[in-house]
Amino acid sequence: MEIREHFNYGGWKNCVFISNGIIELVAATDVGPRIIKFGAAAGKNLFKENKDMIGKTGGDKWKYYGGHRLWHAPEEMTRSYFPDNSSVPYQINKNTLVLSQDTESSTGIKKEIEITMSDKENFVKVVHRIINKNLWDIELAPWALTIMTEGTKVIIPQEPFGLHDENLLPVRPIVLWSYTKMDDERFKWGSRYIQIRQDCSSASGQKIGTLNTAGWMAGYLDGEIFIKRYSYSPLAIYPDMGCNSEIYTDNAMIELETLNSLEIISPEGFAQHTEYWFYFKDFIKDTEDSIDEIMIPLIDKTSKFCKF
Numbered sequence: 001m002e003i004r005e006h007f008n009y010g011g012w013k014n015c016v017f018i019s020n021g022i023i024e025l026v027a028a029t030d031v032g033p034r035i036i037k038f039g040a041a042a043g044k045n046l047f048k049e050n051k052d053m054i055g056k057t058g059g060d061k062w063k064y065y066g067g068h069r070l071w072h073a074p075e076e077m078t079r080s081y082f083p084d085n086s087s088v089p090y091q092i093n094k095n096t097l098v099l100s101q102d103t104e105s106s107t108g109i110k111k112e113i114e115i116t117m118s119d120k121e122n123f124v125k126v127v128h129r130i131i132n133k134n135l136w137d138i139e140l141a142p143w144a145l146t147i148m149t150e151g152t153k154v155i156i157p158q159e160p161f162g163l164h165d166e167n168l169l170p171v172r173p174i175v176l177w178s179y180t181k182m183d184d185e186r187f188k189w190g191s192r193y194i195q196i197r198q199d200c201s202s203a204s205g206q207k208i209g210t211l212n213t214a215g216w217m218a219g220y221l222d223g224e225i226f227i228k229r230y231s232y233s234p235l236a237i238y239p240d241m242g243c244n245s246e247i248y249t250d251n252a253m254i255e256l257e258t259l260n261s262l263e264i265i266s267p268e269g270f271a272q273h274t275e276y277w278f279y280f281k282d283f284i285k286d287t288e289d290s291i292d293e294i295m296i297p298l299i300d301k302t303s304k305f306c307k308f
Contacts, residue, residue: 001018001019001020001094001095001117001119002017002018002019002020002021003016003017003018003092003095003097004016004017005092007026009026009028009036009037009054010036010049010054010055011054011055011056012028012029012030012031012036012054012055012057013030014028014029014030014087015027015028015029015030015036016029016090016092016097018095018097018115018117019041019117020041020095020117020118020119020120020121021041022040022041022120022121022122022279023038023039023040023041023117023122023123023124023279024037024038024039024040024041024042024043025037025038025039025115025117025124027090027097027099027113027115028065028067028088029087029088029089029090029099030057030087030088031057031063031065031084031085031086031087031088032069032084032088032099032101032113033069033070033084033088033099033100033101033111033112033113034065034067034068034069034084035047035067035068035113035115035126036049036054036065036066036067036068037049037067038068038124038226038277038279039224039279040224040279040281043224044224045149046148046149046152046219046221046224046226046279047066047067047068047146047147047148047149048066048067048147048148048149048150048252048253049065049066049067049149050063050064050065050066050252053065053066054066057085057086057087058085058086059083059085060083060085061083062081062082062083062084063083063084063085066147066253067146067147068126068144068145068146068147069084069144069145070111070112070113070128070130070142070143070144070145071143071144071145072109072130072140072141072142072143073140073141073142073143073239073240073259073262074140074141074239074240075143078106079106079107082104082106082107082109084101086102088100088101088102089102095116095117095118095119096114096115096116097114097115097116098112098113098114098115099112099113099114099115100112103133108132108133108134108138109130109131109132109133109134109138110130110131110133111128111129111130111131112127112128112129112131113126113127113128113129114126114127114128114129115127118305121305122278122279122280123276123277123278123279123302123305124276124277125274125275125276126144126274126275126276126277127272127273127274128142128144128272128273128274128275129142129270129271129272130142130265130270130271130272131265131268131269131270132265132266132267132268132269132270133267133268134267135267136267137264137265137266137267138264138265139262139263139264139265140262140263140265140271141238141239141259141260141261141262141263141271141273142259142260142271142272142273143239143257143258143259143260143273144230144257144258144259144273144275145255145256145257146219146228146255146256146257147253147254147255148198148219148221148226148253148254148255148256149221149253150198150200150252150253151197151198151200151221151222152197152198152219152220152221152254153195153196153197153198153219153220153221154195154196154197154217154218154219154220154247154249154254154256155193155194155195155217155218155219155220155284155291155295156193156194156195156196156210156212156217156245156247157192157193157212157214157216157217158190158191158192158193158194159171159172159213161191161192172210172211172212172213173209173210173211173241173242173243174208174209174210175208175209175210175240175241175242175243175246176207176208176209177207177208179204179205179206179207180206180207180208181204181206184202184204184206185199185202186198186199186202186206186249187206187208190288191288192288192291192292193288193291194208194210195286196208196247196249196254197249197254198249198253198254199249199251200251200252201251202250202251203250203251204250205248205249205250206248206249206250207246207247207248207249208246208247209240209241209243209245209246209247210243210244210245210246211232211238211242211243211244211245212232212244212245213232213234214232214299215229215230215231215232216228216229216230216299216302217245217247217256217258218295219254219256220284223281223282223283224279224280224281225278225279225280225281225282225284225294225298226277226278226279227277227278227279227280227298227299227302228256228258228275228276228277229275229276229277229278229302229303229306230244230258230273230274230275230276230308231260231274231308232244233261236260236261236262237261237262238259238260238261238262239259239262240259243259244258244259244260245257245258245259246258246259258273258275259273260272260273274308276302276305276306278298278302278305280298282294282298
């Protein structure tokens with residue numbers, strides 16, 4: 001395991017670099033908490049970087065740096081968009097890095113991201129915590145957002161197909177925003193998978209949400225596969241009309257978003273949301289049979305590492 005502090009990434013001089021020789025990531029501490037890079041060791045970044053913002057700090061406006069961040073849902077302009085432009089205290093314990101943002105002045109919320117990289121396998125465990133530093137209860141859901149680089153295609157599993165005579169009740173919601181166009185060419189609505197591709201020539205923003213009981217989604221680009229694993233509970237009350245998975249895309253990027261249940265958090269209490277990130281190399285063709293062939297064995301393989 002290699003961990004380097006004060007690692008200069010794009011002008012941020014105090015990043016933390018972690019690698020196990022298979023995968024690597026870079027976490028910013030000059031701003032955040034954010035994970036700005038993830039991918040194969042010595043490989044390219046699977047995450048989007050905003051070249052105009054990388055290396056910059058300060059200011060009282062929320063900035064689009066890219067990478068992976070922690071928010072709280074439901075989305076609200078003042079609360080959700082609190083600026084993360086200041087330095088982040090952190091601690092390292094063996095192969096675990098904890099980024100602990102100072103309490104947000106206007107919300108009374110403190111965000112933490114705990115990152116633990118496997119010693120020998122191709123995955124990292126990412127725990128997101130929302131801590132209530134107010135003197136009163138708050139209600140929200142931890143919301144983890146990963147911005148993937150241009151050209152990435154996102155794959156979300158559909159619920160297993162069932163015959164009408166044997167399945168009278170619905171199995172999942174598909175949630176749309178006011179700006180969602182279901183006939184947009186970036187969407188591919190299959191019987192086994194929903195696919196959404198990022199297109200730099202398509203300027204309009206598009207977003208969908210769903211209740212994903214399978215607990216995974218994937219980003220694919222040029223033979224590299226990023227898999228997110230996360231929990232689903234039939235007892236949970238998820239935000240946004242029942243979504244634990246959401247995808248947003250525009251002409252700059254595509255975003256893989258997962259949400260935990262809405263919870264009432266007492267003073268000094270916290271809500272927690274865990275993701276596992278996996279990296280693989282393989283080629284997926286633009287067919288559902290090809291997705292089945294590649295993804296089903298990978299999902300089976302990753303399941304043994306996920307402890308929710």
